[in-house]
Amino acid sequence: MGAPRGTTGECVACGGEIAGGAVRRYCSNACRQRAYRRRAAGGVLSATSLPKVPRTRGNLPEPGDRFVGRKREMAVLSRMVRRHRLVTIVGPGGAGKTRLALESASRATAMAWFVELQDVHDEQVLVQAVAAALAVTEQPDEPLLESVIGALAGRDSVVVLDNCEHLLDGCAELAEVLLSRCPGCSMLVTSREELQITGEALFRIGSLSVPELTEPLPVSTATRYDAVRLFVERAKEHVPEFDLTEDNATAVATLCVRLDGLPLAVEMAARWVPMLTVTEIGARLQNHSALLTLAGETAPSQHRTLRETIDWSHQLLSEDERRALRRLSVFGGGFDLAAAAAVCDGLTETALLELVTRLRAKSWIESGPEPLRFRQLSCIRVYGAEQLAAAGERDSTRERLISWLTKLCEPLLHSPMAMTDEQTGRIDRQRDALRAALGWTRADDDRHHLLAAGLASATARRGYLADGRAVLSRALDRHGRPDYRLVALDWAAFLAASQGDHTEASRLADQAMEAAQALHDPMLLASVHNTLGHVRVLAGDAEAAIEDLTECARILRAAAEPLALAMVLHNLAWAWTQLGAHTRAAELLDEAIPIYRADGPSHLLACVLHTQGTLALSMGLTAQARARFLECLELSSQPLPVVGALEGMAVVAARNGSAVRALTLNAAAESLISTLDLRTLTKSIYTTELAEAVERFRRELPPDEVAAAETMGKAQSMDETVAYAVQKDH
Numbered sequence: 001m002g003a004p005r006g007t008t009g010e011c012v013a014c015g016g017e018i019a020g021g022a023v024r025r026y027c028s029n030a031c032r033q034r035a036y037r038r039r040a041a042g043g044v045l046s047a048t049s050l051p052k053v054p055r056t057r058g059n060l061p062e063p064g065d066r067f068v069g070r071k072r073e074m075a076v077l078s079r080m081v082r083r084h085r086l087v088t089i090v091g092p093g094g095a096g097k098t099r100l101a102l103e104s105a106s107r108a109t110a111m112a113w114f115v116e117l118q119d120v121h122d123e124q125v126l127v128q129a130v131a132a133a134l135a136v137t138e139q140p141d142e143p144l145l146e147s148v149i150g151a152l153a154g155r156d157s158v159v160v161l162d163n164c165e166h167l168l169d170g171c172a173e174l175a176e177v178l179l180s181r182c183p184g185c186s187m188l189v190t191s192r193e194e195l196q197i198t199g200e201a202l203f204r205i206g207s208l209s210v211p212e213l214t215e216p217l218p219v220s221t222a223t224r225y226d227a228v229r230l231f232v233e234r235a236k237e238h239v240p241e242f243d244l245t246e247d248n249a250t251a252v253a254t255l256c257v258r259l260d261g262l263p264l265a266v267e268m269a270a271r272w273v274p275m276l277t278v279t280e281i282g283a284r285l286q287n288h289s290a291l292l293t294l295a296g297e298t299a300p301s302q303h304r305t306l307r308e309t310i311d312w313s314h315q316l317l318s319e320d321e322r323r324a325l326r327r328l329s330v331f332g333g334g335f336d337l338a339a340a341a342a343v344c345d346g347l348t349e350t351a352l353l354e355l356v357t358r359l360r361a362k363s364w365i366e367s368g369p370e371p372l373r374f375r376q377l378s379c380i381r382v383y384g385a386e387q388l389a390a391a392g393e394r395d396s397t398r399e400r401l402i403s404w405l406t407k408l409c410e411p412l413l414h415s416p417m418a419m420t421d422e423q424t425g426r427i428d429r430q431r432d433a434l435r436a437a438l439g440w441t442r443a444d445d446d447r448h449h450l451l452a453a454g455l456a457s458a459t460a461r462r463g464y465l466a467d468g469r470a471v472l473s474r475a476l477d478r479h480g481r482p483d484y485r486l487v488a489l490d491w492a493a494f495l496a497a498s499q500g501d502h503t504e505a506s507r508l509a510d511q512a513m514e515a516a517q518a519l520h521d522p523m524l525l526a527s528v529h530n531t532l533g534h535v536r537v538l539a540g541d542a543e544a545a546i547e548d549l550t551e552c553a554r555i556l557r558a559a560a561e562p563l564a565l566a567m568v569l570h571n572l573a574w575a576w577t578q579l580g581a582h583t584r585a586a587e588l589l590d591e592a593i594p595i596y597r598a599d600g601p602s603h604l605l606a607c608v609l610h611t612q613g614t615l616a617l618s619m620g621l622t623a624q625a626r627a628r629f630l631e632c633l634e635l636s637s638q639p640l641p642v643v644g645a646l647e648g649m650a651v652v653a654a655r656n657g658s659a660v661r662a663l664t665l666n667a668a669a670e671s672l673i674s675t676l677d678l679r680t681l682t683k684s685i686y687t688t689e690l691a692e693a694v695e696r697f698r699r700e701l702p703p704d705e706v707a708a709a710e711t712m713g714k715a716q717s718m719d720e721t722v723a724y725a726v727q728k729d730h
Contacts, residue, residue, distance in 0.1 A: 069226030091205035094264030110156035123170030207261035227256035234270035329384025333432025334375035342404035409454035417564035463639030606636030654693035667713030
């Protein structure tokens with residue numbers, strides 16, 4: 001019987017309400033036409049047999065805590081869901097895919113339905129899970145899928161399919177059916193990998209933002225990062241008085257970096273705040289096994305610990321994917337395809353690329369900042385290391401990596417003064433792998449010294465000289481292959497001199513010379529003469545330095561090594577500059593620069609340009625000096641030439657009367673010099689001139705203007721300072 005006048009009835013097609021005033025069976029013409037098509041197809045419709053879907057906001061679960069961060073991701077995702085009916089959120093376990101999907105669905109104007117698939121293990125019952133979420137019951141005269149379609153058709157709705165990675169084919173088929181049969185329906189899917197169907201838009205989610213920890217972080221800086229804010233928010237839930245302070249900000253940031261900004265790991269770590277200080281939590285997580293046992297009592301079953309989260313998806317991998325995953329765990333700081341090939345032996349380049357692509361598609365690895373470079377999150381790497389040990393492959397995989405890294409470092413032996421950008425870049429990208437390999441080599445492993453020299457050279461190019469010296473000092477406590485040990489001695493002497501440790505530098509350089517003379521290798525002998533020149537010029541004995549550097553040049557001319565010769569010519573020019581012999585220095589640079597411009601590494605060309613700029617300042621050629629310093633800044637991102645050029649630009653600004661600019665550049669350079677411990681290397685013939693100019697400007701300018709300029713300089717990163725320096729003087 002129909003609904004009485006003045007009351008509401010129920011549409012027999014969709015179960016929705018019908019306003020009173022007339023006896024009607026359908027809420028709209030669309031429902032009337034839908035019912036007609038079903039009857040024409042043989043279906044029997046009645047008010048009692050139709051699924052009843054309440055006209056509410058759907059079934060989205062209410063979050064138990066506040067959504068934190070992901071502002072940029074939410075903005076991008078919001079645009080995507082407006083443009084595409086199917087968006088798949090892809091990312092590793094614990095990255096917050098579900099929470100992001102729920103947050104997006106909660107902001108939709110359409111009715112939203114959440115379908116949790118974590119406990120659904122058979123595609124045959126997938127439709128049942130969707131029906132249960134929609135409160136649709138099975139009818140005797142209609143397939144359940146048709147009932148689900150009937151419930152969604154004719155209205156705007158959002159269906160969230162959560163955790164689809166183990167039901168990809170079934171979810172893909174279901175999505176295609178719902179989207180084709182229900183024009184008002186859109187879908188959000190969360191999965192380790194995409195569905196790969198037409199019309200799917202992919203949104204890849206990574207970790208929360210974390211800082212690069214090069215120095216202690218103030219609270220104002222730490223709170224810019226989502227991972228830090230999430231930790232603080234969740235910690236407050238357990239200890240309401242917890243707050244981010246100047247005393248704990250760096251410890252919190254360090255902890256978040258250790259956890260790779262993975263939301264699940266950060267939230268689980270925050271649960272320990274009632275029992276431990278942040279520093280104690282961080283110390284506990286230095287134990288790798290503790291990382292995987294981070295637990296949340298209220299987490300879904302597959303998220304009780306990070307290990308269970310990872311186990312959940314590891315079971316879905318093929319055997320070759322599991323093998324590659326565990327072997328790639330030996331790379332602490334990322335890897336490229338060449339590095340992956342070293343540990344995943346027996347694969348063609350095409351097969352390896354396909355395998356890495358599959359692992360990335362399934363969110364087991366993620367892309368790095370450089371093209372075709374990848375990394376594993378810390379928790380996945382620890383898990384992979386456990387699997388590697390369990391498979392009995394740890395020692396053999398490490399050995400393959402050590403052998404490959406040794407070959408990577410051999411240019412340090414064969415062409416120590418003529419390494420290309422490509423060769424140094426390959427070593428620099430393996431800093432973390434080199435550090436790990438040094439920990440794996442046995443006391444009698446001859447390769448240790450060459451690996452240590454490779455790591456020390458890479459850290460030195462980043463400006464961390466003390467770290468490089470420490471690595472070499474430990475290595476030189478061992479005996480080993482004479483030529484590899486010589487390379488380590490040579491670098492140790494160079495870095496000691498660069499830090500102003502002249503006595504130790506001379507001792508190491510003398511040992512290196514004795515070893516080089518015994519080996520009768522011209523290139524190694526030339527390299528040691530070059531290092532001795534470096535040691536002596538920094539000790540203030542430019543004349544003795546010129547003798548060694550001249551002998552180095554003689555050997556290299558005889559060996560027809562133009563690139564190495566260009567390096568020593570530059571060093572000779574610098575030594576002559578210290579003696580005020582500007583004409584001789586200019587002649588040497590005029591010979592070196594064309595070689596560098598043709599074939600030289602960019603960071604060494606930048607050093608030569610800095611020397612040219614310095615020479616131009618000494619000769620009163622300020623405009624020419626500025627041009628050389630600018631080109632240096634444009635060429636190199638390595639700290640030493642950059643800092644030198646920044647100081648040179650400060651002198652140029654001072655000479656041009658740009659007091660604020662000079663103060664800002666000087667403060668920025670001073671900050672970098674202090675952070676990177678480059679005081680000895682950045683002493684120059686214009687150091688006194690710059691110091692006097694800065695003192696004069698501090699007296700002449702209003703104190704607040706001086707403070708503003710110097711505060712700005714100290715607060716800038718190296719990249720920001722370079723951008724400021726290349727701006728035109730105003």
